[in-house]
Amino acid sequence: MIVAERKPFDEIKNMVSGYKKVLTVGCGTCVAVCLAGGSKEVETLNAELNLAFGKDKIEFGAETVERQCDMEFLAELDAKADEYDALISMACGAGIQFLAERFPNKPVFPAVNTSFIGVNLDVGWYEEKCRACGTCVLGLTGGICPVTLCAKSLFNGPCGGTNQKSCEIDKDQPCAWYKIHERLAGQDRLGQIIEISPPNDWSNQKPRKVIQPGYEERVKALGR
Amino acid sequence: MKSGSNLEKILKAGHFAFTGEVGPPRGANVEALREKVSYLKGNVDMANITDNQTAMVRMSSWAASIICMQEGVEPNFQMVCRDRNRLAMQADILGAYAHGIRNMLCLSGDHQQFGDHPQSKGVFDLDSMQLIGMVKKMRDEGKFLGGADIDGPPELFIGAAANPFAEPFEWRVHRLAKKVAAGADFVQTQCVFNMERIRAWVAQANDMGLTDKVAILPGITPMKSVGMAKYMKNKVPGMDVPDEIIKRLQGVDKKNVADEGIKIACEQIEEFKEMKGVAGVHLMAIEWEHKVPEIAERAGVLPRPEV
Incomplete structure (x- = not known):
């Protein structure tokens, strides 16, 4: 939500x-x-x-x-x-x-x-999970978003500031890439993050519209 | 030769490289910068010129690199991903190369919250891995990241950073492998205090054949005081300072602590000279540039070879 x-x-x-x-x-x-x-x-x-x-x-x-x-x-x-x-x-x-x-x-x-955009951790307690970047990489990163949960939105592993299990910005903030590694290791899928992720397509840098397949004609008829 | 830089030639000739570091001034104080550089002249093969380090605004790294060159020291132009998007990065890379800069170091950059403009927007359009790949593409394919041809590609010797001390340790060598695959020619590590860790990491890099492809230069930072050692242990993210180091500094007379720090650094350098897979060391004498001649002398790395 x-x-x-x-x-x-x-x-x-x-x-x-x-x-x-x-x-x-x-x-x-x-x-x-x-x-x-x-x-x-x-x-x-x-x-x-x-x-x-x-x-x-x-x-x-x-x-x-x-x-x-x-x-x-x-x-x-x-x-x-x-x-x-x-x-x-x-x-x-x-x-x-x-x-x-x-x-x-x-x-x-x-x-x-x-x-x-976040999730409900408890009553009155929410956590950010998605930046709506438009190019989802969660399939590669074990379902943990590096764009949102890494303070530098890094695509290829942690920065030099990764601090035991924490992010350099705050001891209470987990290092997203530590978590990604941990989860993928548990699933025996570490091979996925050995490959280099190419530069991201930041499609969220301009106003976006989505028309779902099958609705193009309807939108055209509305004249908007 | 990829770039013809002094560092590249030193490494190619099989010499043990010795590089230094200079932080540009917090202003346009050129004289202060020239003075810092003067301590490195003849004592290092190349000096890293930091890029808004710790997210504090300083004279731009390419501009300070040019001044460094004028003073007779080859610069290593540092570039962080925090402050520029891919357009500005490529423009600065071309400009730096056009002015004679031949080495660059590709880094993520400290988070902006640590600096003097914590409200700023961190760019991070590319990450350090993608930056390495972009510089390689510009150099080897003569193409911009977007695919267009470059009219006069920049022939740069590409550097990257490595932190062999972060957890999980078994992943660290794979991080190095990824940087090598992306195009790194040399790697400078986080300040080394935990020798056991770096021995294991270099051994893994040897086993994976990485040290045949990339020159590894461990980072050396002499401790000036017990306070500095404690600060680095407790406050600087990613730093691994074993208690033995602190105990050793505490064990000497107060006026000899800095000397003991240099002694530790020299012992490390001696070990690295003999370590298979290590091509040199990178000395980060933080705000201690005037000590570089003495450290270089005591580390037995002088005179620097002419290549």
């Missing part, structure tokens, strides 16, 4: 000061699961904002849609958004932008910082 963290309160407060009616929009998917921007967090943020501004100064509304990254769900807000002169989005960066695209005449402010 996409993991986000709420922005510092003062930053959010400064963005909305000066408006009269502000709608805080939550998202019921990733950011709800990671406790950053679901309906519960919308309630909490509005309570804090009400306390800071006073109810007569700014009126805060609350709505949470299933997914802000889907126009179908954003359409539910069409009637409501008109009543407000600014929107706060608690979705990830994708949701925030789609909300802003849906309501191009309204200022849209982010209430979270989108952190990473």
Whole structure:
């Protein structure tokens, strides 16, 4: 899932000061699961904002849609958004932008910082796993991503700073390549990392679109 | 000859190579740089010119390499993957070669968080292995990484680093093999303090036939003080400092510790001179350049051969 963290309160407060009616929009998917921007967090943020501004100064509304990254769900807000002169989005960066695209005449402010694509380690505890680089090498690296989990995104083994089992940046951060070696050794697949990995194709350096096979005609018909 | 560099000639003639290192200044203080280089002149075959080492901004390594050349010492232009993408790397390689630089060392680079701009974006477009391969392709095929022809390919002697001390140890020699396969002509190692480890590593490299293909130069760093030895043991990632070294330094009178450090370094050099598969040593006298003439003298590597 996409993991986000709420922005510092003062930053959010400064963005909305000066408006009269502000709608805080939550998202019921990733950011709800990671406790950053679901309906519960919308309630909490509005309570804090009400306390800071006073109810007569700014009126805060609350709505949470299933997914802000889907126009179908954003359409539910069409009637409501008109009543407000600014929107706060608690979705990830994708949701925030789609909300802003849906309501191009309204200022849209982010209430979270989108952190990473990651996994749930425990309640409230998440770890980054994928940088969406577009050229997955997990098949070669024993299912451990060197782009994400090596601080230098190295493709051909550890750097000189590999420190026993740790990364040079932090004793608590495992060396990704140590882990890769360990896992592949356990599977008797070390031969895979003897070969040189060629320079990567950084396809994430330009805006990307994906059209799944079989959907090209449909996309063409939509004219987008 | 691949490059015709002094180091390449020294190695080809079968001499025991002795290389040094200079860190460029934190500014445009050319005189300070010239002074550091002057201590190495005639005492080393080549001097590594570090590239924003420990992720601190310094005079660029190619520019400092040119100044080093002007002072009569052959430079080893270091390049890290942290600060440049493949376009800038190739451009700097061509520029360095055009100015007469003939050796380069391909490194990952310390992570930017250690330096004076910890918020910076680390580039790491290529890793050190891919950088080695790119320089080899530029030299041997006369082609850019992207495939286009180079109008005047850079004929460089390609260096790489090795850390024989990291875990898992059995993987270390395979890391060396990979660098050799990528195109490394010479390898300079992490500072050696654990002699037992490096003996085993060189023996493995001999067994795999790697030492016939690449010149191995173990890194030598004389300890200036007990504090330095403890710092390197505990704070510098990838460093392996056995307790015996610290005990030995602690065992001498305080004013003789630096001398004892040099003595240890010289003993190591003596052993490497006799070690099968070792082609020379690389002296990293960190902020101790003025001691290089004395260390070279005491290590019995002077005069440097003319080739």
